[in-house]
Amino acid sequence: MRRVCLTLPTHRACPATIRAVAEEAAHGARHFGVEVHLLILDSSEAAVLAGHRRTVAALPPAPGVVVHHLDEAAQRAFLREVTVRSGVAEPDRTLALMLPSRVSYGACTNRAFLFAEALGCASVHRRDSDSRYQYLDGEPVFPLHHELAALGRPAAEVAGLVSRSRLDPAYAHRPVALVGGSFVGEMSVDVEEIRRLDPLVYEEVIGLSVPDGYPEIWRRNLIEEAFRGAGTAAFTGDLTTLTTVSPTRVDMCNVSLAREVYARVPLPPATDTIGSDYFLLHLVHDARLPGVLHNRHIVNFHTGERRSDSGFLAYQLRFAKFLLSAPHLHSVYAGTTAAGEALLDTGGGLRASAVAALVREGARVDPLEKAERLDVVDRSYRRLGGRYTEAADFLAGRRERLIDEVLEEMEEFALLIDAWAALAGASADHETFPEGVA
Template identity: 65%
Template sequence: MRRVCLSLPTHRPCSDTLRAVAAEAAQGAREFGAEVHLLVLDSADPSARETHRETLAALPESPGVVIHHLDEAAQHRFLAKTVAHSGAADPDRLVALLLPEGISYGACTNRAFLIAESLGCASVHRRDSDSGYQQHDGIPVHPLAQELAHLGERAGVVRNRVSTSRLDPAQADSPVALVGGSFIGPMSVDLDEIRSVDPAVYEKVVTLSVPDDAPPLWRPQLVANAFRGGGNTPFAGDRTTLTRVSPAHVDMCNVALIREVYERLPLPPARETIGSDYFLLHAVYGARLPGVLHNRHIVNHHTPERRTDAGFLAYQVRLAKFFLAVPRLHRVYAAMAAAGPALLDSTGAPRTEAVTELVRANAQGDRAADIRRLDTLDAAFRSLESRWTEAANFLAERRADLLAEARTDMEEFALLLEAWPALTRSSREQGPVISR
């Protein structure tokens, strides 16, 4: 029986989402005969965690579904044991990178990867707590159905199952490494207000997400498509494409990866940085591994916390850190794409050391360019006045830290990359975590 990990990290109350994802797990087990491990990595406050525990305990038993609900204390115990057993240098620092204070989109997924390894799972399927599922004819549209149908299968076999194939026939014997879709609903970042107030300022801000070397002819379209997801067209029937999946068409709340990818490569553990958790999508794309793109898009929504003053300011920090990370990350992405299949070893899995070298080579960056990026963001925010001026002041107070972290975030990613093979091996040797 295939064993898979359906992972939901959360730092907020999300009982409705837990019930919805549990239903997706049950469908996957029922229709595909898989053993689905629903992994809830719970960093919410004690009251919310207790509500989550009660929600999960009240779920009906579902054959083939195993629930793991781990608070941060349980996660820390697992990580400390795994890191110690791995023999990796600087164990305390590694644990801190895997379970940092504050929000880290990469770190929470890295924990899912390691726990999935300990459970003996063949794949990790990622969902988010601030999203839900579309409905079609009164039935939830679960991405897991497409993920389990194609992930890990030979591309030559999958070619006959999908709506369209754009994959090189020479890759027929390679396994499908990634299955993903996007989201529908509000923009994935809090920029819609800028777009409605001043489209010109919006363009200046979003241009910071575009690679510096993007051809001028492409830049307007890249800006127009940035953060837009799968649009607003509701699901009306499955459309699937076997292809080299562009990261621009996938959201991390709607993606599945085979273990051969995450066994070798973690995500950047940068704190308070959106977008850094898309690294593996770019690695798969750069290495030209087969993927399936589907249209079972997740429904994105903004939580009440995001609408508060504190939530708004916190998100602008995450956005600013992303804009500072863009040049470094895109240089690595370009280098991976240039290397292509040379990123892979003889088994077709990514070579950790090759990616580590690329990350180290691009850690320093250009401080003057970083300052110009923050200047652009500062001027844009101040031109809008109101709470955007407050956001500009908030970022200005943190400018020195933001500039320093742009470099250290990449250095810490390289450190984690170096230790990652030992950590995944240790996770497998440590065995499964405690389930509900």
């Protein structure tokens, strides 16, 4: 029986989301005859973790669904065994990249990839703790439906299942590597506030996320669409497109990847950096691997913590690091775009060595460029005033460390890519899966 991994990484209270994602898992098992492994990777504090355990214990049994709820201790034990078994040169350093002490969107998803390998899954389907499903006629609209229908099948077969195809026929023999959608509802609360307070400041700051050299009309469109997902329109019916999926059309709360992607190349393990987990979306697109874009968008909302003073400063740090990382990643993406199908080996799989080489090349960014970016943020935030002045002071006190840190994280990403095949192979040994969980 085909196994798939539906994963929910979390570090905050989300009992309603756990229950909703469990319903999605049951839907997938019921309609597609697959074994769905619902993997909750929980980094929450003790009281929240205990509440999640009660929520998981109360989930109704569902045929074909196996639930795994792993706290950080269980995750660490698994990863420690995997890193040792893999034979990587620096197991302690590798373990730190897989389970850092700070928030890392890439690292939490990388852990899901390795657990999926241990479980013998063919794909990973990711959701987030701050998301909900849309409804149609009183029933939830589950993205997993489209993901299981298309992922891993030859694009030529999937062409008859989708609403439309915009895929180059030259790629029709390749299997679908990615299925995803976006979100509807609130854009990022802090970015939205900047836009509301001063549209010119918003344009200047968000403009830092756009690669240099884009025509002005494209640049303005990218700024306008940034952080907005699929807007606010309610779901009224399915629309699916077979294509090479643009990374700007997919959100990581609503995405699935075939193991032929994530077993070859991991995500950047950067800490406190939004957007760091979108790397594979760019790689799949640039390598001309087929995907399906759907409109079963997830409803975005923000927890109370995001609206607190501490949540505001935490996000500003992650946003600043995103802007500082952008020159590095833009360099890598320029390389992957130029490489195109050369990113693939003769069997159609991603060549990790080629990707690692581009990441190392992308690390060579003039520190002055990053310093100038922080200057723009500092000047812009002080113009906004209020709590943005506090954010400017907060970032100024960490200025040199942030500039150095994004470089170090690019170099660490290259090292993780080098080690990834060994880690994935060691994970595929079922003896390494945490006892008493499966």
